[in-house]
Amino acid sequence: MASTADIKNGVVLSIDGQLWSVVEFQHVKPGKGGAFVRTKLKNVVTGKVVDRTYNAGAKVDIQNIDRRDFTYLYNDGEGFVFMDQTDYDQLTMSAEQVGDAKNFLLENQPVTIALHDGNPLYIDLPASVILEITYTEPGLQGDRSSAGTKPATVETGYEIQVPLFLETGTKVKVDTRTGDYLGREK
Structure with missing residues (x-):
């Protein structure tokens, strides 16, 4: 067990059986009373964000999250198949685990997958990807x-x-966080 002194941005805590990533933290020492740590936590599975305050020195359960480089191979109809770039093992993730990242995945695209005890949690995509337009209506001049x-x-x-x-x-070029058009790629 670690204490609140070990809390940093990006650290993953286990709270009530769920994994929460520290988005922000602040050590506060008021003039009166004991010090405390104010945190903003994001659920690594659902994405829900909550604020939580801990007394200084309180015990917290820090989890080890392994972020590894994978290559997206294909969608087999039941899930998305990724290959570990170090040992070439394949990993299948369900559509729920992949989430909105499926809108930006191309075959042979490198991605980072966060793993906890060998189980995939979520996918980290690059900030933007380059995609080809397969269909759009012709634009009318002056419309x-x-x-x-x-x-x-x-x-x-x-x-x-x-x-x-x-x-x-x-x-x-498309922003993977918002799905917005960022510009043409030459």
């Missing part, structure tokens, strides 16, 4: 009724909003 954007489907099947001048076959 500004839709604020200059139109829907476009990228090669993963995900639909994003892009400027009117983009055409099918254009490669675009």
Whole structure:
């Protein structure tokens, strides 16, 4: 068991059987009373964020999370298959575990997977990925009724909003956190 002095950003705590990642922490020493640690925690599975306060010196259960590099291979219909880049072992994750990351996964794409006791928790994608537009309506010159954007489907099947001048076959950079169009790729 560790104490609150060991809390840092990115550390994973086990609270009531669930894993919580420390997003922010602050050691507070008021003029009156004992010191305490104020934390903002994010559930590693659900993404829920909560604030929690601990007395200074309180015991906390810090968990060891292993982040390893994998390569996305394919979706076999039942799950997403990844290959460990160090020992070439394959790992299958369900669609629920992959979550919204499935909208940005391309075959042979490197990803980082967080593991706890050999069980996958979540996928860390790069901040942006380059995807090709597979279908979009032709943009009409002077059509500004839709604020200059139109829907476009990228090669993963995900639909994003892009400027009117983009055409099918254009490669675009997409933000993996929000799904927003960031620009054309040359």
